[in-house]
Amino acid sequence: MIQAFRAEILSVSHDPQHDPAAIRHEPDGLLVVEDGVIAARGAYAELAGRYGQVPVETLPGLVVPGFVDAHVHYPQTDRIAAHGDQLLDWLERHIFPAEKAFADKAHADVVAAFFLDELLRNGTTSALVYPTVHEQSVDALFEAALARDMRIVSGKVLMDLGPEGLRDTPASGRAGTEALIRRWRGRGRLGYAVTPRFALACSDTQLADAGALLAEHPEVLLHTHLAENLRECVEVAARFPEAADYLDAYDRFGLVTDRAVFAHGVHLSERAGHRLHESGAGIAVCPSSNLFLGSGCFDFGQADRHGLRLGLGTDVGAGTTFSLLHTQGIAYQAAQMKGTALDPFRALWLATGGSAALLHIGDRVGRLDVGQEADFVVLDPCATPLLARRTRDAGLAERLFALQVLGDDRAVARTYLLGRCAWNRDKT
Incomplete structure (x- = not known):
């Protein structure tokens, strides 16, 4: 036709x-x-x-x-605009309780359908999406995306140090990841991402296993969080005393590659900036979320000095809007706080071709x-x-x-x- x-x-x-x-x-x-x-x-x-x-x-x-959303959490849809905390306390108070409900496939189905329709209503046609630790949360999202012909990349969250009800093991995390890759490989416009929650949620054994999964499946992405919040950075430094910085905590387990998408990067060391460029890994910039949780403002000047690959994410539910159009405007305001006047055409690039390239789908969408x-x-x-x-x-x-x-x-x-x-x- x-x-x-x-x-x-x-x-x-x-x-x-x-x-x-x-x-x-x-x-x-x-x-x-x-x-x-x-x-x-x-x-x-x-x-x-x-x-x-x-x-x-x-x-x-x-x-x-x-629009291509480079970082968003579909299980957090119903906790958008949750008041009162910064990152780690916000997760404990608002997010982890909500994510436990995704053990119920019927609940996951309802939220996934609403979430994808909300993306479309806001002009988002592709996205890199966090589900939960539950396999069925991925199945629900992929089934809904397949029905809509959307280009969605996602993968079971790995977090063996998570709270009760959101905790797997290295063995169950690997088994679930491999089962989902087999189940969904080559179907529709779907892609898979190995998804350790963040450094504090995974044991050394599980982080090493995530690196092994990434190496064994060259078609998948790595999707996780990096240097979002100052308290988080302090706790990561205490947990990994031998690591040079937050990024190095991942690098030691083989997770810093050209297929890695790290959300946030608000508090990057210069060494980390150099290593990100060297590896080809990229950052999903999430200005709405960073402002809402008081995490800080992404430094575009630092990123440009290091030639980093960048995309744009809403990061709902810490992000306060599904609209990547409006998120471009928030990115401009956040960049101003660091002395950069983000050009409107560059902001559009970040939300389209830039995010698509970051997700390794730039040959198919974005331009x-x-x-x-x-x-x-x-x-x-x-x-x-x-x-x-x-x-x-x-x-x-x-x-x-x-x-x-x-x-x-x-x-x-x-x-x-x-x-x-x-x-x-x-x-x-």
Whole structure:
């Protein structure tokens, strides 16, 4: 099946901070999709003649690649906006009790369905997702993603030092991980990630086993947390006195590779920055969560000095919004606290192609290039009276920045998966 969409189209092919040519913009563009894959993209005037027999759907607004959430917790959906604590106390008080409920597959099914629909409503088409320690939490998420044709990467949480009801063993963690990889390998648009909760939740034996699993399965990612909160960093240093820093605590177990996605990285040593660059590992920046839990602000200047690979994550439920559009605006504000004025096109890159590259799916999504899967979002610059007023007669950069700062789920008019409309604000 061939489809054609006429719209203003914007994407960013690579980090644009040193190369404005990374920004690709067709004020009046045509996107041609064949069997869910982009067959052509360009100016409408240049392509219309070649596809004159294909019905053209005109999309109002600005078309951008589907957002790619590089770090989010689906079992924390019902604990978003939980008051009163920083990271470690917040986990004990709010999150671990909620995650214990995912021993019940029926509960996991309900939350997974709501979670994925909420992603689509906010324009997110791909995500790297934390489940819980329970195998059935992964099954529920993957079943729901398969039904929706979403590109989701996830994997059973490993935490043999977790609280009662959220504790596995190195043996059961390995067995569950290997069973899930076998069960879901090659199905739909799904991917797997070996997922130790964080350094304090896993014994040395389990961390070593996570490194072994990563080495034995070259197609999977490593997904965990790094240097998020000062108290956490102090406790990691006490737990691993021989490690040079938090990252080194993982490195000693073979977990720092080019397939590793570390969430946060708010408190990185210079040595860790160098090692991250050397290894090819990357950071999922989570500004909403870092502000909400009082963890701090990610240092883009430090990251750029080391040439780190970056993506953007909402980190719900510590993150306070499912909207990666609004998270781009929060990233701008957090970067200002460290003396960096984040460019709106770079913020868009982080939420699309940057996150896709971090998740090793950048060849398939994130740039709206020919040959990529047709996952895209239609943004409405007139979604609210204030947005409409602010973007009236504004140039592209100013419109995009206003959408990031003032926009949220209301600005997502439609979300498309493989060329199919999966969310339509005006028909819901």
